[in-house]
Amino acid sequence: MTAAASQTLAPPRLEGLRRFAREFATRPTAMAGLLILVAVAVLALAAPLFIHPGDLAVVNAPGQPIAPPSARFPLGTDYAGRSILTLLIWGTRPSLAIGVIATALTMVLGSLIGLLAGHYGGLTSRLLMAVTDWFIALPALPLAIALAAVLGQGDVSITIAIAVTSWPGTARLIRAQTLAVEARPFIERAKALGARDGQLMVRQVLPNVAPFILVSSTLTVAGAILSETTLTFLGLGNPVEVSWGSMINQALFQGAVTRGAWWYILPPGIAILVVVLGFTLVGRAVESILNPRMTTP
């Protein structure tokens, strides 16, 4: 199929998507970010194929504790004698899973509140926005710590804590976009044709604010992964699970710092940096491609 034929055949929404993909592909930073994300996702999904539970067990670990890199352990070993490289690869799994699930929760909560506040103005909007502003002003980490501590150690409580502290930004964004969309004539037309509130929000407004939800979510994942590593570093994660945050915690408190064991300290931080960078690059690119739409209502 030629490009011209596809342009005439594709329905308008698909055509927009195609244009978006083309523009995305012309940006080197966007493609670099996407490449990082695809590589990390493949690594996380394939990890169980070549990493066995025995490699991650603290007892009967294969190597000497905190040994420098060698042929057998390319990145050395941790305090228990496990391969850092293995731990590093395994650590992508909880970080990505928690980051993505917490972001999904954030998006659902934030979009719902943003849509409702934007659509119903008046008292509803003022109340919802007062709550949102209050959550924005509250320091996120102490609130997340309090929630995660009360809910108990584990992935579920960390995920909830991250979602509860990160939805207000999305709610603000979606409210602003809802207001912008609702000012446009086709909403008036839908109203004139007798569309009810629910119909208007789901069928008319939601598809038009969806791109902004997408942008917000890629940037939120980056923040969520940073929060996840911070909370697991502080010891709020599942204590038997391997994660980047807990690796850094163990490096600090199990003697890697005093020995100057750079092979123990550097990799988890660099891994966090790379993944966060991947999401940020993609998010920024998507944002700047969609940005022109913000100015032309």
Added chain:
Amino acid sequence: MSSTSAPLSPQGLSALEAPAAEGASGARDFAHYLVRKLAAALVSFVMLLVIGFIIFSLMPSNPVEALTRGRPTSAKQMAFLIRQLGLNQPVWERFLHFVGNTLQGHLGYSWQFETPVATLIAQRLWPTLLLMGSSTIVSIAAGMWLGIRSGWRPGRLLDRVSTGAAITFWSVPTFWLGIILLVVFSVGFGPIPALFPAGGMSTPGTAGGFTPDHILDVARHLVLPSLTLVLVVFAQYQMIMRSSMIDELGSPYLLTARAKGLRDAEVRQRHAVPNALLPTVTLIFLQVGTMISGAITVETVYSWPGLGYLTYQALQIPDLPLLEGTFIVFSASVIVFNLLADLAYRYLDPRVRRA
């Protein structure tokens, strides 16, 4: 700027927008403004108490079980504890008790230190204030210096390098950066000798008080934790200062200043900077939340005996009354500083005062 400020400072933007809409004049209007802002802060504080009560009093499924932590407890002891903790009272009565106690500074007893939480917080408050205060001053100075210069000539080498560095440091996990500085400058790495002490606030065994030796000792301990916080935080000052400088670039008054024959540096410092300063000044107050988050992890890395390290110690048990105390103190301080930001904004911007 929209893309950088969104992850950098969501609360900054919201609070910067808010007071701009008001236009009033005279002392009576200021009184109105003050009363309204005070009322809003009070509502925030009540909401904070409600959230604190929900998290720490309603959410733990069985506080008595958490309290006894698996120790064998007889049914009689359980009943006594339930009565002692007031868990048999209705929820609203417990909430009123909680509010009353909190307002009087009774924050309960720490399970792990077996001391009143308020006493612990009072002990640990000063180290945190010292750490946050010194890092705030240094990051304002560094961030504004870089922001003014990179915003004045956007796209030049200084702008690209400093903006890149700011964004990189901002996306590095604070605690990891702290550990790296710890390894390099305190343990010593390669040719670098151990320059600074590894943790704590003073060398054990030395006398306290305001002797020059002790002050120097504390200062040496302060360098690394403070530097870590500065590296993470200065980016926000720099980016905000940079973007408000760029906003001023095309202004006609700069052309006037140049036409008067002022040198470039004078135009920048005497005309552009005062006008671009406002958002940065308000940001100082709004940064408290970020500083608190940073302080928790940085104090943990350097065992700096402040409120952040206290939070980490409380987490290890978990010591819920202590966590509740630090949560309320952290959040209440953010509410206070948001109020100060509103007042400072109004005081500094004549357009808001007499529009």
